[in-house]
Amino acid sequence: xxxxxxxxxxxxxxxxxxxxxxxxxRSGDLSVYWYQQSLDQGLQFLxxxxxxxxxxxxxxxxxFSAQQFPDLxxxxxxxxxxxxxxxxxxxxxxxxxxxxxxxxxxxxxxxTVL
Amino acid sequence: TQLLEQSPQxxxxxxxxxxxxxxxxxxxxxxxxxxxxxxGEGPVLLVTVVTGGEVKKLxxxxxxxxxxxxxxxxxxxxxxxxxxGLYLCAGEGVYNQGGKLIFGQGTELSVKP
Numbered sequence: 038x039x040x041x042x043x044x045x046x047x048x049x050x051x052x053x054x055x056x057x058x059x060x061x062x063r064s065g066d067l068s069v070y071w072y073q074q075s076l077d078q079g080l081q082f083l084x085x086x087x088x089x090x091x092x093x094x095x096x097x098x099x100x101f102s103a104q105q106f107p108d109l110x111x112x113x114x115x116x117x118x119x120x121x122x123x124x125x126x127x128x129x130x131x132x133x134x135x136x137x138x139x140x141x142x143x144x145x146x147x148x149t150v151l
Numbered sequence: 152t153q154l155l156e157q158s159p160q161x162x163x164x165x166x167x168x169x170x171x172x173x174x175x176x177x178x179x180x181x182x183x184x185x186x187x188x189x190x191g192e193g194p195v196l197l198v199t200v201v202t203g204g205e206v207k208k209l210x211x212x213x214x215x216x217x218x219x220x221x222x223x224x225x226x227x228x229x230x231x232x233x234x235x236g237l238y239l240c241a242g243e244g245v246y247n248q249g250g251k252l253i254f255g256q257g258t259e260l261s262v263k264p
Binding site for chain 1: 250
């Protein structure tokens with residue numbers, strides 16, 4: 038158990054819908070990262086938050102957005118869903134942003150868009 | 152764009168054999184992490200290497216960071232069925248803002264009893 042929790046474990050929805058994925062980082066970690074894992078793309082970095090502020094952005098679609106709340110949990114919002122958005126979404130956390138950032142991953146949310 | 156190439160992509164061996172997985176890039180990384188992932192679960196951190204030429208051992212697993220910090224390898228001695236899984240290398244760029252990781256495509260290892 039990495040100490041990172043994600044809910045829900047599975048999500049099945051239809052095209053055009055909007056969903057919210059939730060992540061709670063390890064106790065004491067200030068950074069939260071979101072990654073998408075699909076069969077053809079592997080693990081791709083989406084976005085990072087540090088202590089409530091956006092720190093880095095990867096190949097995140099405009100239909101996707103995220104935020105980190107004062108209690109440090111984070112939510113990833115996916116809207117106008119398409120079939121191609123079906124993937125595993127992982128949250129990871131680390132202590133900070135400088136030095137060696139060992140990231141610990143949650144169990145993931147499997148999103149299926151029908 | 153920084154890329155990490157892992158090889159081989161797939162590896163099927165018998166219990167007791169040795170194997171090596173490679174992770175290569177043309178870019179320099181400030182650190183490199185190795186993860187192991189089981190189907191439907193999140194990656195689990197195995198080790199982090201930081202210094203060029205560094206070697207770390209974790210029981211039967213030996214990790215090495217290249218002298219130029221552009222490549223890494225994972226060697227497993229006397230593989231066991233419990234070693235089966237997806238092995239991922241991930242690098243943190245030298246000029247990285249924030250600490251995001253760039254992942255290789257992974258090596259799918261199957262160890263047959």
